[in-house]
Amino acid sequence: MFEIYQKGKTILGMNSRNLRFIRPNNLKGAKRLADNKLKSKRLLKKNGIPVPGLIAKIRTRQDLDNFNFSSLPNSFVLKPNMGLGGEGILVIYGKKKNQENVWVKADRSAVAEDDLRNQIRNILDGSFSRTNIPDIAFFEERVKLSKIFKPYSYKGIPDIRVIVYNNVPVMAMLRLSTKGSEGKANLQLGGIGCGIDIASGTTTSAVLGKSKMVDCIPGTRLSLSGIRIPYWQEILELAVKSQQVSGLGFLGADIAIDRDLGPVFLELNARPGLSIQIANTEGLLTRLNRVEGLKVKSAKHGVKLAKNLFGGEIEEEVEEISGRRVIRAVEKIKIIGKKGIEKEIEAKIDTGAYSTSIDEDLARELGFSNVIDYFEKIEKPKKIKRGEGIEIIKKMRKKHLGKIKDLFDMSVVYSSHGNTIRPKIKLKYIMDKEKIISKANVVARGDLEYPVIVGRRDLKKFLIEV
Amino acid sequence: MYSAFVEYAVSQGVPLGTVTLILILPVVVMIIAFFRQVVGIKAFGIYTPALIIFAFLAIKAEAGSFWDGIRYGTAIFVTVIAVGTITRIFLKQFRLLYLPRVAIVISIVALSTLLMLILGGAYQRTGLASVSIFPILIMITLVEKFVAVQIEKGKKVAIFLSLETLFISIVGYSIASWSLLIIYLQRYPWLVFVAVLINILLGKWTGLRLLEFIRFKKLIKNV
Structure with missing residues (x-):
């Protein structure tokens, strides 16, 4: 009993969050700034922090009546200025062809101009704001899904929540939307949160919703640990910078990664949730106590401190023990084709397959057309038992x-579509600085996402963070 | 038997029941605050459970026994929430704005409550039929809170919070009906300041809530 109480002291609960951290550190003005998305957007932008572009604001019913919906781009996000916990946000992915002013949501359902108007009216009425006060609606550019998150995200943009205290990024998690959360990444709406090792930016453990620990994305075998987040240093620095700009002493910074623009700042949060602790399987209170009162000179210094204080050297550890390298489920490889042709592509690492396989079209580009043409001509048995x-x-x-x-x-090659005979070629490629000579099946992978699948045979020197 | 203060209030024409209820209020709200800060039961804030506890007390005053308060109070509570939910789902298709929509929900809830009272009378549940308008009105206004939470946080959370509210209300009602407490409050009205004192302690409490120990169970194991 007493032991549980003692251990509980490492955890940040609602009472201490509110009383010890939010109350003294997040003053009224700063809190108001965080609750006002348009205002914080403006301030962040002014201070050189990248934010999604603003398309249009609708302040009143009159604005709404005068608004020309045809002027909207094909994809955008409609948000209430003072919305809470991701409520009232409408994400539009594209415009329907042949139809005037009809858009599509992430789940492919149609959104007509009238639906948008109704949503905006509800926003203006304050349906989504704290205590129902009248609100402003605005359109902003949609963050484009970065390639690395594609397999993990269900119809939504993952974002990274960083808790910043005393200019030190104390804890972080990657938030993914799931089927249940309707394309939104907020944990209270049923999203997934993955804990992140502060030093390396690699995900460690994950939580679904408010408190359920999970290893894989529900319904798949896609592991949630070992996702390496790109632009990690930049993300941490942005988070600290946003604290300096906003004056929120205890801050939850939400940052997304745009396919083209890199990290973009989504939102300041004055009352960050507590589930981040479950995602990281570590209490926040100990970490907060450790950075309290430290003298932090700059954003860079704060990030360095965090990496030293809280970075668990998971990868180095694994590599030291096993002598093998750690790679991701999707890894960049450089293929060396004939006549010095080199191609850099993203390959899927699939421990379920024994051999490596390569798409026909890619094999042709690499100079193996002769094999494919020859193989198309020769006689092959049609049905193979x-x-x-x-x-x-x-x-x-x-x-x-x-x-x-x-x-x-x-x-x-045995598959559900029937068994076929495929040619094999010698394929040279470089993966994580390791040169590999592989015997690859040439297959018509056609519209599949990854032109190369790396099988078990080529993976002897690696550990896969799936 | 009563303290000089209570005697004086009564002699000035304030009904004894009213004095007692007002003296109980600080205790009731302290209990609700305790449930939030130490146990971690949220309910619909502090206002709604407090009102419902008083609605229960009012039903008891009219229907007679302690159990009638719980029985009829819970019956009205459940009816209000159930009818409110069904009406809201039904109204969804019409895409109405918030306030008019809530207005319709409240109207239909009110009519169903009336129907329930009539049915109660028809089935000889006279206690139910004779409940005064005050507790009924309180229960009906609960619907607005419920609908708002439903929109903001979803059906599941709303139902969960309603159950929590009902739980706190029943516990609070039981304590507020405790004759010993009432006697002591009538004899020593300054006891309400003890409740205030406890509130100050609760307001400075930064430990984990009981339910947070459960929420962070796995974390505690891992530390």
């Missing part, structure tokens, strides 16, 4: 190997 594969391959090897350069081998 499971047991027959080895025999058929033996025959085909006798007939074709050596007939054409670069045809290294052949193999039967």
Whole structure:
């Protein structure tokens, strides 16, 4: 009993958050600034912090009547200026063709001009603001989903929440939207929060909703740990800078990563939630106590302190123990083709597959057209039963190997669409500074997202953070 | 038996029941604050549970027994919430603005409450039928709070908060009906300042709430 009470002292609860951290550090004016999205946007922008561009503001019903909806771009976000916890936000992904002023949401449902008007009217009436006071609606540019988060995000833009106290980024988490949260990343709406190692910007553990620990994205086997967040240093520095600008002494900074622009600042939060502790499986109170009263000279200094104080050296540890490198589920590789052609692409690391495979079109670009053309012409058995594969391959090897350069081998690829014989080529590529010579199946991967799948055979020197 | 202060108030024409209820109020709100800060039960703020506790007390005063207060009070509470939810779902398709929509919800809830009272009378539940307008009105206004929470935080949270509110109301009502407490308050009215003192302590309390120990259970294990 007493032990539990003692351990509870490392955790930040509602009472101490409100009394010890929000009350003395977030003064009224600063809190009001955080609750006013337009005002904080303006201030952040003025101080050189990148924010999503403002498209239009609607302050009154008159503004609404005069507003020309045709002037809106194809994709945008409609927000209430003083909305709470992600409520009342409408994310528009595209415009419907052939229809006047009809847009589409993330879930492909249509949004007509009347729907937008109704939503704006509700915003103006204060349906989403604290204590229902009349509000302003505004349109802003939509942050574009960055490639690295594509597999993890369900119809929404992930963002990174950083708790900043005394100019030190104390704790951080990556928030992902799920099916349940309707494309919004707020935990209270059912999003996922992944704890982040402050030093490396790599996710560690994850929480679904307010308190459920999860390893994978529900319904998939996509692991939530080991996601390496790009622009990590920049994100932490932005978070600290936003504290200096806003005057919020205890701040939850929300930052997203735009595909083209890099980190963009989404929101200042004067009352950050407590689930970040569950996502990180660590109490916040100890960390806050450790940075209290430190003299922090600059944003860079604050970030450095945080990395030293709170960075768990997870990766180095794993690498030291196993002697193997740690890579991500989607990794950049550089393929070295024929005649010195080099291509840098993103490959999917799939421990479920034994061999590596490469898309036909990419193989052609790398100079393997001869193999593919040759293979298209030759006679192949149409239907292959499971047991027959080895025999058929033996025959085909006798007939074709050596007939054409670069045809290294052949193999039967078993799949749900039927079993086919595919050519194999010798593929050289570099992954995480390691040179690999692989025997890759050439397959028609067509519209699949990743042109190369790296199989178990090539992964002996790596640990995969899936 | 009563303190000089209470005697004086009564002699000036203030009904004893009113004096007692007012003296109980500080205790009731202290209990609600305690549930929020130490236990972690949120309910619909402090105002709504306090009002509901008084609605329960009013029902008791009219219907007679302690159990009638809980029984009929809970019946009206559940009816109000259920009808409110159904009406709101039904109204969704019409896409109305907030205030007119809530106005319709309140109207329909009011009519259903009336229907319930009539039915209660028809089935010889005279205690229910004779409940005065004051507690009923309080319960009906609860619907606005409920609808607002439903819009802001979703159905699940709203229902959860309603249950919490009901729980706090029943506990608060039980304490407020405790005859010993009433006797002591009538004899020593200054006891209300003890409640204020406890509130000051609660207001400085920075420890984890009981329910937070459960919420952060895994975290505590990992530390």
